[in-house]
Amino acid sequence: MTNSNDIDETAATIDTARALLKSFGFEAQRHNVRSAVTLLALAGLKPGDHWADSTTPRLGVQKIMDWSGAYWAKPYATGSREDFRKKTLRQWVDNGFAVLNPDNLNIATNSQLNEYCLSDEAAQAIRSYGTDAFESALVDFLSKASDTVRARAEALRAAMISVDLADGDEFLLSPAGQNPLLKKMVEEFMPRFAPGAKVLYIGDWRGKHTRFEKRIFEETLGLTFDPHGRMPDLVLHDKVRKWLFLMEAVKSKGPFDEERHRTLRELFATPVAGLVFVNCFENREAMRQWLPELAWETEAWVADDPDHLIHLNGSRFLGPYER
Structure with missing residues (x-):
């Protein structure tokens, strides 16, 4: 006592x-x-x-x-x-x-x-x-x-990772987690599949966002949300094609599964841009463990083979789905 x-x-x-x-x-x-x-x-x-x-x-x-x-x-x-x-x-x-x-x-x-x-x-x-x-x-x-x-x-x-854009902008990301893959998404995926697109959001593995284009989200796309919520790792806006790329660097956490796909489709719903979901992996071996969880109507990109995309079902290859 x-x-x-x-x-x-x-x-x-x-x-x-x-x-x-x-x-x-x-x-x-x-x-x-x-x-x-x-x-x-x-x-x-x-x-x-x-x-x-x-x-x-x-x-x-x-x-x-x-x-x-x-x-x-x-x-x-x-x-x-x-x-x-x-x-x-x-x-x-x-x-x-x-x-x-x-x-x-x-x-x-x-x-x-x-x-x-x-x-x-x-x-x-x-x-x-x-x-x-x-x-x-x-x-x-x-x-x-x-x-x-x-x-x-x-x-x-x-120790920070420097991420360079074609327009000369530079981002600094901490050198761990999925950030090395995120660098490849910006520097390898974008020139091939989203040339001319603008980075609206990029998140750091340490829990901070490096860029958040609040004005474009709100005034151009009519979207308002908390950037500290469960955002994709990378958001790109292709103004010419009117596409919004939502991209996930899949490493220690999961990809766009059916539930997350549905949640983000609702969160990012906008009449001025269609949504393109891209799961990104370092290599095919890394993708293999997550393959059963990938939602239909998403894309898969492997950094080791940057010129190719894997399309999961749907009526078209790369592009938003109209609902």
């Missing part, structure tokens, strides 16, 4: 963690109780431990929440994950207090594989909390953190 002394000690430690975070200059959302238990988890601390015992375990958001409930009597519901990620951890990463995926720059933003840990400078300062060395360690953190964040951002940019 938990006694009152344990409860008082737990509450006092959480209050101390809040005070520590405040000393780093974090505003209220980043030194509240949620942030305090996040700090205790990322420092690997349990009741009875001291700040000098802090370590730097790598934890996903769910493990941070589990730690909070198991050791600090602060259980959180599964639905709280986004609050931890968006209202605490994201700002800590931006300020160099924490690091996201220190050994892997290319995990998608919304992936369950994401892990966080305290930065070395933050951990060093935290270990000295309550001692005479803390003030100098804090100053050292504040002087080095911005350089650390900048260096990590530069490393990510150096």
